[in-house]
Amino acid sequence: MVVVLVGAIIVIAAQILDQKLHYTSTDVVPGPIVPGTQYPDEAFTGIDVPQPIDFSHKIHAGDNEINCMFCHTYARRSKVSGIPPLSKCMGCHTVIATEKPEIQKLTAMWEKGESPQWNKVHDLPDFVHFTHQRHLKRFLFDNQELDVSDAKRVCSMCHGDIAEMTVAKKSRPLTMGFCIRCHEANEGPSDCTKCHK
Template sequence: MHPFDRAFRFVLPVGAVAVLSTVLAVGWFTQPDRFAKGYAPEQPIPFSHQLHAGTMKMQCLYCHSGAERSRSAGVPSAEVCMGCHKVTRTDRPAIQKLTQLYNAGKPILWQRVHTLPDHVFFDHRPHVNAGIACQTCHGEVQTMPVITREMGMRMANCLGCHRDPHAALPKDSKITRGPENCSACHR
């Protein structure tokens, strides 16, 4: 056996597996907190989805109106909040802060809870328009006083639903699978 044969048959494959394992392990364990389950950044104004979406039964699309017509669901502007809070609970410190921002023409600097890595493309429109409930990915927000990420933002979660979407879709849906090709989510 030639000395190089041993290298090609044993050393190179073992080395390749070691390098690949190291890269995957580093990628997994150095994932930023903003992609992990349980992430709940502090918001500039305390907002309870439990009160608004739960007790008051406000629809998600009232505040996150972009979900039906754009890639991003968006976060509500001060104008949306002031639609009610010009007259409702105006004595509360958080609403007074909201009013100050609104009167000054400043945006509310909400901190995103559900973020994806830059190399991932996600569009809310096909999901919302297929009838998939927001709670499928975002958790039971109507029970959360503080929004917390309930689903880890891992590719396996998305692929699991794309391969078997029946639990997420309305019973009368004709959709049997979501796209699984790489370019559907990675651009």
């Protein structure tokens, strides 16, 4: 009898826990909202990761409202969004803000033909297969309610409000649970091999 009770408690507790982790349509969806999606809340702002150049996302994506995909051009064509090539930076910065010390660092690297060694902020484990391309298609390009200029809102689902950050921080947990809940809410694939390679 005791075992039956303990077992039942475990099962019920697990079920309640499980249900708590699943968002139903009545849940309040916080943060930047992509129409037609469900979105779990995380209130974490991340830790600082030092970078060779103090690149400010706020100036670019926030103040100047440059589309994320202008620089992260690979995101819609590949599994990785990629760091923009130096030539892209120099496309503007041969004329814009050339007097700033961080830009001068950049120019010096360009002239030497060196690329900066950025420190990876959003790094998934090596056994995870994640593709930007598919997610962008699902939430941005195939989404009737969003214009391509709203890319920021899709990106921030996993990357947080990057446009308000200077150097990017990892503000979402990017754990399996984080992924799964979004997949469940948006009817993404639930097959293990879809993400585990």
